[in-house]
Amino acid sequence: MNSIIIDAPATDEKRRELLYRGQLLVYSPTRSSLALVEFARKMAEEAFHPHDPETAQYHVPVERYAAILAEMKPKFIHAPESKKCIQGMLREIGADAEKTYFDVPRMRTSTSDDYLTSGIAYAFHPHRDTWYSAPMCQINWWMPIYPIVAENAMAFHPRYWSKAVRNGSAGYNYDEWNRTSRHNAAQFVKQDTRVQPKPEEPMELDPQIRVIAPPGGILLFSAAQMHSSVPNNSGRTRFSIDFRTVNIDDVAARRGAPNVDSACTGTTMGDYLRGSDLAHISQEYFSSYQAQPPIRKAEEFEAAASVHAS
Numbered sequence: 288m289n290s291i292i293i294d295a296p297a298t299d300e301k302r303r304e305l306l307y308r309g310q311l312l313v314y315s316p317t318r319s320s321l322a323l324v325e326f327a328r329k330m331a332e333e334a335f336h337p338h339d340p341e342t343a344q345y346h347v348p349v350e351r352y353a354a355i356l357a358e359m360k361p362k363f364i365h366a367p368e369s370k371k372c373i374q375g376m377l378r379e380i381g382a383d384a385e386k387t388y389f390d391v392p393r394m395r396t397s398t399s400d401d402y403l404t405s406g407i408a409y410a411f412h413p414h415r416d417t418w419y420s421a422p423m424c425q426i427n428w429w430m431p432i433y434p435i436v437a438e439n440a441m442a443f444h445p446r447y448w449s450k451a452v453r454n455g456s457a458g459y460n461y462d463e464w465n466r467t468s469r470h471n472a473a474q475f476v477k478q479d480t481r482v483q484p485k486p487e488e489p490m491e492l493d494p495q496i497r498v499i500a501p502p503g504g505i506l507l508f509s510a511a512q513m514h515s516s517v518p519n520n521s522g523r524t525r526f527s528i529d530f531r532t533v534n535i536d537d538v539a540a541r542r543g544a545p546n547v548d549s550a551c552t553g554t555t556m557g558d559y560l561r562g563s564d565l566a567h568i569s570q571e572y573f574s575s576y577q578a579q580p581p582i583r584k585a586e587e588f589e590a591a592a593s594v595h596a597s
């Protein structure tokens with residue numbers, strides 16, 4: 288990985304290729320991304336009323352705060368307005384709605400000064416989403432709801448794009464997680480005891496990259512990127528939205544980022560909805576993605592890709 292490309296005038300195919308090679312893409316806010324941000328703000332402002340959502344953590348006891356999030360976040364995820372906005376974003380960015388599948392958007396919060404960093408507001412340790420059963424062709428979309436600064440953003444750790452880290456992904460199965468751990472996040476206020484895939488060796492998190500886009504600005508990155516929540520000491524809670532997409536041609540052809548160290552089982556393939564009509568991905572693909580592809584060195588992947596291109 289070596290580039291952050293702003294408003295790339297690329298086709299969707301070219302864009303996916305850049306992402307699978309580890310580049311980061313940033314797009315200026317679109318009409319629909321701004322509508323989604325506006326919808327999220329309204330919801331947060333109502334939920335935390337009479338407090339400002341970004342500073343409510345300084346006025347509300349933490350158990351109450353977790354309860355507010357536990358009520359608000361699922362409402363946001365399942366709102367038909369959220370899906371409509373994503374469909375609009377796909378259109379505006381030039382992704383084919385017949386071939387692009389998305390999962391429901393999540394609203395995330397990163398509170399300041401270690402106020403609440405577990406359960407419903409989990410502060411993510413360095414990880415790849417592919418450790419959590421995402422396919423190698425998954426693309427993550429991320430945008431701030433309120434202005435962010437480097438002290439409450441998220442960070443990428445580029446040295447690990449092609450470098451493996453010993454990790455616990457072999458013990459992670461997405462179906463198992465859904466059955467046992469997903470739905471009780473709000474109960475973990477002080478400490479999070481859910482077993483998650485984590486690095487199992489010391490990591491060098493610097494150099495790191497923090498992309499600061501305006502509210503509604505869209506950051507696209509491969510699910511294979513190593514990333515983490517930065518320790519928030521900005522004095523404001525960060526609110527952000529993320530969702531993921533896969534392109535069905537890439538699913539079929541098994542194109543995607545190199546798998547350098549993910550060994551999880553299960554697949555998130557059942558979560559994605561077609562951009563045009565919200566249909567699910569076929570059972571056939573779901574079944575064939577129950578295991579990650581074999582772990583390969585990123586250099587081997589690059590060599591195979593260039594043979595293919597020539």
Ligand SMILES: [Fe+2]
Pocket residue numbers: 411414415416514
């Ligand atoms: Fe992630």
